[in-house]
Amino acid sequence: MKITDIRATTVAIPLDAPLRHANGGHWGRFVRTIIEVDTDEGLTGLGEMRGAGAATEDAFLALRHYLIGHDPFDLEQMRFMLLNPTAALYGNRTHLHAAMEFACLDLMGKYLGLPVSKLLGGPVRDRIEFGSYLFFRYANEEGNGEIETPEQLADYAGRMRDEHGFHTHKLKGGVFAPGHELECYNAVGERFPQDGLRYDPNSVLSVDESIRFAREIDDLNNDYLEDPTWGLNGMRQVRERTSIPMATNTVVVNFEQLATNVRDPAVDVILLDTVFWGGMRPCLKAAGVCETFQLSVAMHSSGELGIQLATMLHLGAVIPALPFAIDSHYHHLLDDVIVGGKMQYRDGALDVPTGPGLGVELDREKMERYADHFRKVGNYVYDRDPKRPGWFPLIPNERWAQPS
Structure with a gap:
């Protein structure tokens, strides 16, 4: 089995309400990039990581140079291709590797008819x-x-x-x-x-x-x-x-x-x-x-x-x-x-899913719907709070009591 293509789609999924954290917030949505890895066996593996639109998608498409023709079973080879010391020094690909590993394990399980846990x-x-x-x-x-x-x-x-x-x-x-x-x-x-x-x-x-x-x-x-x-x-x-x-x-x-x-x-x-x-x-x-x-x-x-x-x-x-x-x-x-x-x-x-691979399948209609939603609402900056423009956290926080 050989990889023939890598595709990436960024989606924005609405949240019940905006979530606040110490550095800013999740402004009413999570932005994630979904990847699909196609093979010459007609199987497609799925992966996912935090998205940033075109930048994340382009980073995945750049992996085609390394991985077209690669056997998804050869995970150790992929690890050294993507996470060797030079790559770590000049451009950390840890999250990209994770999403690719998800897709490869999904492909392996689908090929063998086994869940990833096996x-x-x-x-x-x-x-x-x-x-x-x-x-x-x-x-x-x-x-x-x-x-x-x-x-x-x-x-x-x-x-x-x-x-x-x-x-x-x-x-x-x-x-x-x-x-x-x-x-x-x-x-x-x-x-x-x-x-x-x-x-x-x-x-x-x-x-x-x-x-x-x-x-x-x-x-x-x-x-x-x-x-x-x-x-x-x-x-x-x-x-x-x-x-x-x-x-x-x-x-x-x-x-x-x-x-x-x-x-x-x-x-x-x-x-x-x-x-x-x-x-x-x-x-x-x-x-x-x-x-x-x-x-x-x-x-x-x-x-x-x-x-x-x-x-x-x-x-x-x-x-x-x-x-x-x-x-x-x-x-x-x-x-x-x-x-x-x-x-x-x-x-x-x-x-725990029991179907082959990861045991989940992509709803393409929903992916396209939320990709369109992302194109409308865009990304958000994780370490900023739109309701507090110009604010940023002071670390360490030395205020035990809430200021009056």
Whole structure:
């Protein structure tokens, strides 16, 4: 089997409401690039990553120079073609490689009639538990969906619990001063004392603020504290002076950083991301290292649609130790580009696809509809907030109380 073409299409999928984070926001949509990899066997493999319109599409089309005529089964050759040291030095292709790896594994599974989980070693579970991903939100165009107060946040967590069965709740913080976010986090913990909790302010707190916040929430049912401050040294200082496990998807996202953390621990829980780490296979390798050195793993969400979500499900199926519900923005999406529409949670979990390859198929009509939507609304700048023109975050954030 040989690759004959690579195609890329950028789509914009509407969100229930704009999601705010420490550096800006997701302004009412996720922008993703869908790739299709055609072969001489008549099979097409699917991949996905965060999109930026023509720039991302052109980056994928440039890979034709490397990959036309390549056998999708030869994944190690592709890794060295795309991720060799020179390529890493002059132009990081990690995310591009991840999307291509998704498509190649999808092709392999379709060719063999096997789900990707079988290609990765075989599933040890057939359902993956998820948590609610809580954001402070602006109201949508209809004037609904705002989340700013403790009551609004706890009410939204309750609605997600009722609708989807989530029993873990992660707050994306760093939007307001830590004192206000502490009240909001406590409100969720008090409303659902048996549920797992996580706080992720996107590394904007100082070391001292991080320690103070951790000590204030020590009596709650915390899974971990995710990236409260920046850098391995900052995380190490927080870890040494608090009792809550530290987690990261920012400072341990490759094997060099993982080795450093093994040698001099700063993080207890490594959040794997099938795009950030460069694919499913690197994540599985990283999980093996973590198993060897008795580090826990969980899974990070990078705003995925159904194609990347399927990669997360197949990966979660084959990792022996996955003690935490995994993250996903998926419940904030209003639609998807896969056949059948959005996957449906049942008791807070999604079934691992059992069809050949990734087990999802592209709904071409929806892809074209949301590609047209992208052409109308365009991209957005992740680290800017249109409602606060000229604003940018100060890091570390040294404001414990909200200014009057």
